[in-house]
Amino acid sequence: MPVVVRSTCGSCCDPCCDPCCGPSCGPCCDPCCGPRCVVRTTTVCCRPAPVKVIKKTTATVRKSRAKPESVDSTLSQTPNRLCEHVRKRKFLMWIILVVVILILMVIIIPTVIVSKKNNDALMTSAQTTATEQTTIEVVATESPTTLKLISTRSSTTVKDKHIRKWKQNGLTIAGGNGCGDGSHQLWYPQGIYVDDDNQSVYVADTSNHRIIQWKYGAKTGEVAAGGNEMGDEMNQLSGPIDLVVDKKDNSLIICEHSNWRVVRWSRERQIIEQILMSSIACLGLAMDSNGDLYVTDHSSVRVRRWNDGETEDGTIIAGDYEPGYHANQLSAPCYIFIDQEHSLYVTDTFNNRVMKWMKDATEGIVVAGGQGEGTALSQLNSPRGVIVDEFDNVYVVDVFNYRTVRWSKGAREGSIVVGGNGFGNQPDQVGRAEDVSFDRQGNLYLVDSDNCRVLRFDVDYD
Structure with missing residues (x-):
């Protein structure tokens, strides 16, 4: 006689949702799958179990067969509780994800603004400094980028000297x-x-x-x-x-x-x-x-x-x-x-x-x-x-x-x-x-x- 085993696996609709089953596990029988879930039978359990447990299980199954309404009630209540738990976990995960995104936005946006201000300040400093030859060497030692900006502005300054007015x-x-x-x-x-x-x-x-x-x-x-x-x-x-x-x-x-x-x-x-x-x-x-x-x-x-x-x-x-x-x-x-x-x-x-x-x-x-x-x-x-x-x-x-x-x-x-x-x-x-x-x-x-x-x-x- 085949032994009836009901899955108590926590993962909904895993390919093998019964921890005692091996590669011979058949279609998913997890209760959270809803009405499509069927009671699966197997001839061999991968995990050894005492006869007493098997008999009890058999009796339970038989008892369940004798009272189909009770079984259906249990099956209908169990998936609802599990699915509700999953939905809550998903909702919690979405909340966590939104919070993480908000935190990242709070960190990244001010950083970009500060960076832009710093770049603008650098440009302004470079252009202002470049108009004075005595300051060019001091700023040029700080950054190659600043040197490039100053060199461009400096040539403009030299050009201004060419067109002196009286x-x-x-x-x-x-x-x-x-x-x-x-x-x-x-x-x-x-x-x-x-x-x-x-x-x-x-x-x-x-x-x-x-x-x-x-x-x-x-x-x-x-x-x-x-x-x-x-x-x-x-x-x-x-x-x-x-x-x-x-x-x-x-x-x-x-x-x-x-x-x-x-x-x-x-x-x-x-x-x-x-x-x-x-x-x-x-x-x-x-x-x-x-x-x-x-x-x-x-x-x-x-x-x-x-x-x-x-x-x-x-x-x-x-x-x-x-x-x-x-x-x-x-x-x-x-x-x-x-x-x-x-x-x-x-x-x-x-x-x-x-x-x-x-x-x-x-x-x-x-x-x-x-x-x-x-x-x-x-x-x-x-x-x-x-x-x-x-x-x-x-x-x-x-x-x-x-x-x-x-x-x-x-x-x-x-x-x-x-x-x-x-x-x-x-x-x-x-x-x-x-x-x-x-x-x-x-x-x-x-x-x-x-x-x-x-x-x-x-x-x-x-």
């Missing part, structure tokens, strides 16, 4: 009291030298045949050379056009156009102590970092370089003997400038252009103008003074356009930096300007010859 109303810092020979006056001045060390400017007061030193903020100037009437004696000057200060020898090197010579004037002895070059129609002077002197020779249409070891003639470094417009020629060369690489910049006045001669070059290149005489920004009209900043921007006095123009490296046209408001004597106007220079702060100095004054245009930081 206030459009100039301040009269020398002369401006009418043309005359008083100590508070100038008379058709031309060249200028800014001496930051002595907080003063030296001006070639051409028609007064003297060099005037004007201290910053002073109402009057002091005679630094000449001033003893026009002449060719050792204590006299005649029509000085330009000058440079040789601090090594505590002297002034002066271009005397009317005397056709270049002289060294002792600031201590107040006399000419040496004639450096003679028979030269000098119009412009410059000195390089080696102390070599560069001079424009208006008569021979060339630029010469001179040092103490050479003859008075010096060495020709730019121009041909004949005037012309070719790359190796000049026509009425005037003011000059020498940069740190010893490249020469010269205003080629009659050709309405500025030429650049690289060191040891045999030909020059046009860096400003060269499009004929005119008022367009691509043109110049009788250029005179010239200076170049550390970014290779060329600043040139555009005389008869009454303006000073900046030409960036490789530009096809210039931009007006000061002037351009027609001929006049107002703070934002000039007459026939001559020379231009900068001080260490970047302020621009302009010699307004027709108005017998020197104007300073301060850097505009706004």
